[in-house]
Amino acid sequence: MKRVTIIIIFIFCINLLALPSTIASAGTPGTVEGEIHYGYATYYGGGYEGGCCMLDPVSKDYFVTALNIFDFDTARMSGAYLEVTGPLGKINVLVTDLLPEGQKGDLDLNIDAFPHVANPIDGKVPISWRIIPLDTDGPVQYKYKEGSSAFWIGVQIRNHRYPVDKFEYMDKDGKFVEIPRRNYNYFETRDMGPGPYTFRVTDIYGQEFTDKDIPFTGSETIVSGTKQFPIRQDNMNKYYSINGSIKPSVDVSNTALNEGFKVSIRGTSLSATTDSNGNFTIDSIPEGTNTDIIITKSSFLTRNIALGKITSTISVKSPIVMWAGDIEVNNVQDGAINMLDVIEVAKLYNAVQNDLKYNQKADLNRDGRINLADIVLIAKNFNKTSKDYLDIQ
Numbered sequence: 480m481k482r483v484t485i486i487i488i489f490i491f492c493i494n495l496l497a498l499p500s501t502i503a504s505a506g507t508p509g510t511v512e513g514e515i516h517y518g519y520a521t522y523y524g525g526g527y528e529g530g531c532c533m534l535d536p537v538s539k540d541y542f543v544t545a546l547n548i549f550d551f552d553t554a555r556m557s558g559a560y561l562e563v564t565g566p567l568g569k570i571n572v573l574v575t576d577l578l579p580e581g582q583k584g585d586l587d588l589n590i591d592a593f594p595h596v597a598n599p600i601d602g603k604v605p606i607s608w609r610i611i612p613l614d615t616d617g618p619v620q621y622k623y624k625e626g627s628s629a630f631w632i633g634v635q636i637r638n639h640r641y642p643v644d645k646f647e648y649m650d651k652d653g654k655f656v657e658i659p660r661r662n663y664n665y666f667e668t669r670d671m672g673p674g675p676y677t678f679r680v681t682d683i684y685g686q687e688f689t690d691k692d693i694p695f696t697g698s699e700t701i702v703s704g705t706k707q708f709p710i711r712q713d714n715m716n717k718y719y720s721i722n723g724s725i726k727p728s729v730d731v732s733n734t735a736l737n738e739g740f741k742v743s744i745r746g747t748s749l750s751a752t753t754d755s756n757g758n759f760t761i762d763s764i765p766e767g768t769n770t771d772i773i774i775t776k777s778s779f780l781t782r783n784i785a786l787g788k789i790t791s792t793i794s795v796k797s798p799i800v801m802w803a804g805d806i807e808v809n810n811v812q813d814g815a816i817n818m819l820d821v822i823e824v825a826k827l828y829n830a831v832q833n834d835l836k837y838n839q840k841a842d843l844n845r846d847g848r849i850n851l852a853d854i855v856l857i858a859k860n861f862n863k864t865s866k867d868y869l870d871i872q
Contacts, residue, residue: 514609514610514767515607515608515609515765515767515768516550516583516584516607516608516609517584517605517606517607517746517747518547518581518582518583518584518585518586518605518606518607518608519581519582519584519585519586519603519604519605519606520563520565520585520586520587520588520593520596520597520603520604520605520606521585521586521587521588521593521602521603522587522588522589522590522592522593522599523545523587523588523589523590524589524590525545525576525589526543526544526545526575526576526589527539527543527575527589530543530545530575530576530577531545531551531554531576531577531663531664532554532557532558532574532575532576532577532664533557533635533663533664533665534557534558534575534635534637534664537573537575541571541572541573541614542570542571542572542573542588542589542591542592542595543572543573543574543575543576543588543589543592544561544563544572544573544574544575544576544586544587544588544589544592545574545575545576545577545578545581545586545587545588546559546574546576546577546578546581546586547578547581547582547583547584547585547586548577548578548579548581549581549582549583550583550584551574551577551578553660553662554660554661554662554663554664555642555643555644555660555683556574556642557574557575557642557664558573558574558575558613558636558637558638558639558642558643558664559573559574559610559641559642560572560573560574560610560611560612560613560614560640561573561574561586561608561609561610561611562608562609562610562611563586563588563592563596563606563607563608564596564606564607564608564747564748564749564763564765565595565596565597565604565605565606565748566596566597566598566601566604566605566748567594567595567596567597567598568595568596569595569596569763570588570592570595570596571611571614572586572588572589572592573613584608586606586608596748597748604748605746605747605748606748607746607747607748607749607765607768609765610641610642610683612640612641612708612710612711613638613639613640613641615638615640615707617638617703617707618638618703618704618705618706618707619636619637619638619639619680619690619703619704619706619707619708620636620637620638620701620702620703620704621634621635621636621637621678621693621701621702621703621704622634622635622637622699622700622701623695623696623697623698623699623700623701623702624665624667624698624699625698625699626698627695627697627698627699628698629672629673629674629695630669631667631668631669632667632668632669632671632695633661633665633666633667634646634658634665634666634667635664635665635666636666636680637701638707639680639682639707639708640682640707640708640709640710641682641683641684641686641708641711642682642683643680643681643682643683644681644682644683644685645657645679645680645681645687646658646660646666646678646679646680646681647678647679647680647681648668648671648676648677648678648679649676649677649678649679650670651672655679656668656670658671673695674693674694674695675692675693675694675695676692676693676694676695677689677690677691677692677693678690678693678704680706680708682708684711686708686709686711688706688707688708689706690704690705690706691705717765717766718762718763718764718765718766719764719766719789719790719791719792719793720760720761720762720763720764720792720793721742721744721760721761721764721770721772721786721789721792721793721794721795722758722759722760722761722792722793722794722795723742723758723759723794723795723796723798723799724753724756724757724758724759724795724798724799725737725740725742725753725757725759725774725798725799725801726757726798726799726800726801727757727779727800727801727803728800728801728802728803728856728859728860729803729843729844729845729856733844733845733846734755734756735755735845736844736845737753737754737755737756737757738752738753738754738755738757739752739753739776740752740753740757740759740774740775740776740779740801741774741775741776742759742761742772742773742774743772743773743774743775744761744764744768744770744771744772744773745769745771745772745773745783746769746771747768749761749763749764749768757798764789766789766790767788767789767790768788768789769787769788770785770786770787770788770789770793771783771784771785771786772784772786774799774801776801777807777812777840778803778804778805778806778807778812778840778841778843779801779802779803779804779805780801780802780803780804780805780812780814780815780816780860780863780864780865780868781805781812781814781865782799782801782865782868783865783868784799784870784871795871797871799871800868802816802859802860802863802868803843803844803856803857803860804816804820804843804856804857804859804860804861804863805820806819806820806823806824806840806841806843807840808823814864814865815862815863815864816857816860816861816862816863816864817861817862820857821854821857823840823841824841824843824849824853824854824857826841827841827849828849828850829848829849829850830848830849831847831848831849832847832848837849841853843856843857844856
């Protein structure tokens with residue numbers, strides 16, 4: 480029964496990956512060193528057996544994931560090792576399967592991996608990821624496909640620090656010949672002969688090594704090589720932070736107005752919340768991340784600030800001013816300070832704290848009363864939208 484299941488999955492992966500070249504030509508992610516990718520993570524119960532990368536059996540020493548078809552790149556990302564960052568933290572995972580319905584950047588983490596980056600109750604969360612070197616000290620391995628012989632052979636490369644871009648063997652004339660990769664993560668040819676072989680393996684960064692005297696050990700066997708890709712120095716972790724302070728446009732001493740502003744980096748799960756002094760720090764931002772920040776808080780007009788790609792710690796010197804007055808209507812802020820906000824205050828006018836009618840969202844200065852003072856705050860920036868904020872210095 481297990482063999483039948485594997486055959487079904489095998490056929491599924493072949494058919495699914497036989498798609499137009501527009502998908503296959505998307506390009507392997509991470510060929511730009513340290514490149515950060517953004518998407519969403521979900522979770523499922525698979526990845527250790529029957530995955531489209533055909534890496535069975537996958538060691539339980541690794542957490543695993545399925546990768547969307549755009550980044551999968553015709554199996555070139557099989558066995559890639561990814562550092563994934565989510566709302567609750569980071570985890571390293573091995574790519575062992577395909578996520579056919581995912582968009583570019585998306586992952587389907589194994590159910591045991593997901594809680595390390597997010598609460599499973601959330602189901603689908605924004606994440607970022609990048610390629611890192613596989614956590615291994617051993618050499619690469621070569622698995623011979625079922626049915627392999629001196630007349631036809633399929634070779635799969637395993638335990639490689641970085642994704643494999645090209646696989647070659649040395650022919651009888653001493654020349655290296657490239658072997659085509661199939662969609663199911665095997666390199667196949669009729670021309671290699673009985674062995675022993677000399678292989679040349681190249682990763683996506685152009686690093687290569689030559690492995691000599693590799694024997695043919697038979698169909699469905701695994702043989703260890705003698706070489707491994709070196710760890711790239713520019714692949715070492717580099718993280719920075721953004722810090723600054725928020726100043727609400729309300730001239731009062733109530734510290735509750737300073738705290739609770741959420742400062743997020745667009746397209747990532749990285750964020751921070753201001754303290755009672757209005758200060759914030761976003762930590763652990765991978766180098767090269769595009770830091771477009773979004774500042775939000777109930778009853779304040781959302782602000783967007785483009786800080787560019789991060790290459791060092793960013794300190795925003797001047798306090799970032801936030802305008803009060805964009806009040807939630809049916810739990811939604813419309814991105815403008817306008818007559819809708821005046822109407823919301825009017826509905827609750829003269830209500831005081833502890834009244835059933837009182838709602839803090841309309842008490843813009845947080846003085847416990849909804850009155851003319853709140854109308855005045857709306858009037859100060861009436862008809863302003865998020866686009867009316869000035870660039871920070």
